Amino acid sequence: MISIHSLYKSFGQNKVLNALDVTIQEGGIFAILGPNGSGKTTLIKSILGMVIPDSGEISINDVSVRESWKYRQKINYMPQIAQFPGNLRVNELIRMIKDLRQKPAVEAPLINKFNLEPFLDKKLSTLSGGTKQKVNILLAFMFDSPLLILDEPTTGLDPASLIILKEMIHRERQAGKTILVTSHIMQFVEEIADEIIYLLEGKIYFKGSIAELKLKTSQDNFEHAIAAISMNKEESWVKY
Numbered sequence: 001m002i003s004i005h006s007l008y009k010s011f012g013q014n015k016v017l018n019a020l021d022v023t024i025q026e027g028g029i030f031a032i033l034g035p036n037g038s039g040k041t042t043l044i045k046s047i048l049g050m051v052i053p054d055s056g057e058i059s060i061n062d063v064s065v066r067e068s069w070k071y072r073q074k075i076n077y078m079p080q081i082a083q084f085p086g087n088l089r090v091n092e093l094i095r096m097i098k099d100l101r102q103k104p105a106v107e108a109p110l111i112n113k114f115n116l117e118p119f120l121d122k123k124l125s126t127l128s129g130g131t132k133q134k135v136n137i138l139l140a141f142m143f144d145s146p147l148l149i150l151d152e153p154t155t156g157l158d159p160a161s162l163i164i165l166k167e168m169i170h171r172e173r174q175a176g177k178t179i180l181v182t183s184h185i186m187q188f189v190e191e192i193a194d195e196i197i198y199l200l201e202g203k204i205y206f207k208g209s210i211a212e213l214k215l216k217t218s219q220d221n222f223e224h225a226i227a228a229i230s231m232n233k234e235e236s237w238v239k240y
């Protein structure tokens with residue numbers, strides 16, 4: 001379980017997270033949504049220890065992330081923009097990440113699934129955007145960890161690869177994993193998410209299932225329901 005209490009983070013005058021509270025139970029797919037710049041990546045990076053909050057508490061399974069960074073070994077993270085040296089070859093990158101993480105990896109089925117064999121010897125700088133994204137998905141999914149954090153994993157994927165990604169995410173959920181995912185593609189979110197966590201103005205405005213969100217906003221359409229949250233800011237959407 002991830003427990004976040006009274007989290008504050010500003011960049012200069014820009015208050016990004018403002019007394020944010022949220023609890024995310026173990027197991028399931030949680031979509032972290034919100035407008036551009038609402039702090040989704042900042043929240044994710046705070047959980048990962050890549051952004052240091054100004055104040056507040058984050059704990060995973062009752063252990064404060066400040067006390068121990070060992071918990072990161074149990075997280076598979078796919079960043080929104082992965083930046084690796086362009087002259088690295090795909091197979092060198094896979095080897096490098098395996099060496100860094102020092103835990104068993106199973107990459108062959110993923111290479112096969114995404115038809116990446118022809119690219120293993122290619123330099124990253126020569127790959128198309130979608131192929132780079134498939135490599136990034138592979139890097140996140142080749143380890144067995146209880147928590148997966150995927151920041152905009154769908155970017156640049158063709159329809160066939162998107163279907164594969166959705167199947168992979170579902171399989172992880174079936175295995176009891178906790179998956180945090182951000183996406184601006186509402187159809188993707190509607191297909192995969194068990195719960196929506198909606199960020200606005202530094203706080204969680206809504207947390208609950210898609211059915212609950214539709215009920216609360218009186219909208220049958222998910223995209224319209226999402227739009228309705230930010231249009232009705234004065235109402236109390238926080239349901240827990």
Ligand SMILES: Nc1ncnc2c1ncn2[C@@H]1O[C@H](COP(=O)(O)OP(=O)(O)OP(=O)(O)O)[C@@H](O)[C@H]1O
Pocket residue numbers: 011014016034035036037038039040041042043
């Ligand atoms: N390292 C940084 N230095 C200064 N400002 C930052 C930094 N990181 C993020 N910000 C600012 O914090 C705010 C939240 O950014 P963040 O990337 O968390 O938003 P987001 O919800 O993930 O956005 P998007 O949907 O566009 O990916 C933005 O205004 C951004 O410019």
